[in-house]
Amino acid sequence: MxxxxxxxxxxxxxxxxxxxxxxxxxxxxxxxxxxxxxxxxxxxxxxxxxxxxxxxxxxxxxxxxxxxxxxxxxxxxxxxxxxxxxxxxxxxxxxxxxxxxxxxxxxxxxxxxxxxxxxxxxxxxxxxxxxxxxxxxxxxxxxxxxxxxxxxxxxxxxxxxxxxxxxxxxxxxxxxxxxxxxxxxxxxxxxxxxxxxxxxxxxxxxxxxxxxxxxxxxxxxxxxxxxxxxxxxxxxxAGLLPPMPPPPVPARVARVTDTIVPASHRFAFVARFRGGEVIAEEGTLLATDGEREIRTPYPDCLLVMPALRPVRGHTAVRLARFA
Ligand SMILES: [Zn+2]
Structure with missing residues (x-):
């Protein structure tokens, strides 16, 4: 090498x-x-x-x-x-x-x-x-x-x-x-x-x-x-290296409120979400899971790491609200 x-x-x-x-x-x-x-x-x-x-x-x-x-x-x-x-x-x-x-x-x-x-x-x-x-x-x-x-x-x-x-x-x-x-x-x-x-x-x-x-x-x-x-x-x-100047953009914190886990084999997102999207409108349809509809529970909802192929019992996406 x-x-x-x-x-x-x-x-x-x-x-x-x-x-x-x-x-x-x-x-x-x-x-x-x-x-x-x-x-x-x-x-x-x-x-x-x-x-x-x-x-x-x-x-x-x-x-x-x-x-x-x-x-x-x-x-x-x-x-x-x-x-x-x-x-x-x-x-x-x-x-x-x-x-x-x-x-x-x-x-x-x-x-x-x-x-x-x-x-x-x-x-x-x-x-x-x-x-x-x-x-x-x-x-x-x-x-x-x-x-x-x-x-x-x-x-x-x-x-x-x-x-x-x-x-x-x-x-x-x-x-x-x-x-x-x-x-x-x-x-x-x-x-x-x-x-x-x-x-x-x-x-x-x-x-x-x-x-x-x-x-x-x-x-x-x-x-x-x-x-x-x-x-x-x-x-x-952590104190292992000398202090650094603050980052250019202040940190923004979001807390996960909902972990969406498919209950059926018919879970499907309505769009090809990649994650990191912020959905402005409360009540926007994100996915269907059989008869169940998954909608944004609040405005400015952050989508965290949607799965490419959601599987029953495994996390399909997480929803987070900005602090
Ligand atoms: Zn990993």
């Missing part, structure tokens, strides 16, 4: 490399993570300032196909990013799914056996290791309990508008406002199908705090750029 590759080349040439049948272009190349896989806990690299301070962690590849986070962490590691105070850990979560990443079928490697970001309830983690993903979550758990501040790096299939998710924690919400990039901050309750890492009690009940950055479309260099800015601001807010 090269040792002096800048983030632009690590982030791909900007030319479409490949795409899947649905036309999702892949403009990033999966990085070579072999330099970071040695040591104690596989896929975890920790840099210690030697000075007192918090332990912050940056997590990539919770979803194996979301390679933008891995591109960024690989770049930051190669650039020699180290904390000025405390400790900084770089975590590559679902390495097994990432190993199967194929630009010709880039959505297939989100996970191998089950979604790793739905496994973070204590009772699930304490249960038998029923999948590769759960075994990996159990392997990472003792380490994660040592983390004070965590940023989980994700990307999206449809929604081009980046958002910073704070979960249910008011302390995390305050941190997200301070990070401020992206400027759209969403307080949410997660999914009916299981807890995400930021919902784990260690973070959700504090004093540790976790944020989830949905930085943009999956395989775009622009997504890596948003992640980089958000990550450096997160580390400054």
């Amino acid at each position: 090269t040792t002096q590759t800048g983030p632009a080349s690590a982030g791909g040439s900007g030319q479409p490399r490949a795409g899947d049948a649905a036309g999702h272009a892949v403009r990033l190349s999966p990085p070579d993570l072999r330099p970071w896989l040695g040591g104690g806990l596989r896929g975890v690299v920790t840099r210690d300032s030697g000075l007192p301070g918090p332990h912050a962690a940056l997590v990539a590849l919770m979803h194996g196909n979301e390679i933008a986070g891995a591109v960024l962490l690989d770049s930051l590691l190669r650039e020699g990013l180290s904390p000025a105070r405390g400790r900084l850990s770089f975590v590559f979560a679902n390495l097994d799914a990432f190993a199967r990443f194929d630009a010709a079928d880039p959505t297939a490697s989100r996970f191998l056996e089950e979604d790793m970001n739905r496994l973070w309830a204590e009772e699930v983690l304490a249960g038998p290791p029923r999948s590769l993903e759960l075994r990996r979550a159990q392997e990472l758990l003792p380490f994660l309990r040592t983390v004070d501040l965590l940023l989980d790096l994700h990307s999206m299939l449809l929604q081009p508008v980046p958002i910073l998710l704070a979960g249910r924690s008011e302390a995390a919400l305050a941190l997200a406002r301070e990070v401020g990039v992206p400027s759209l901050v969403v307080a949410d309750q997660g999914h009916p199908t299981g807890l995400r890492l930021l919902d784990h009690p260690h973070f959700a009940r504090g004093p540790a705090r976790a944020l989830l950055l949905e930085a943009g479309l999956h395989w775009e260099p622009e997504t890596v750029a948003v992640m980089r800015e958000g990550t450096l601001r997160f580390l400054a807010a």
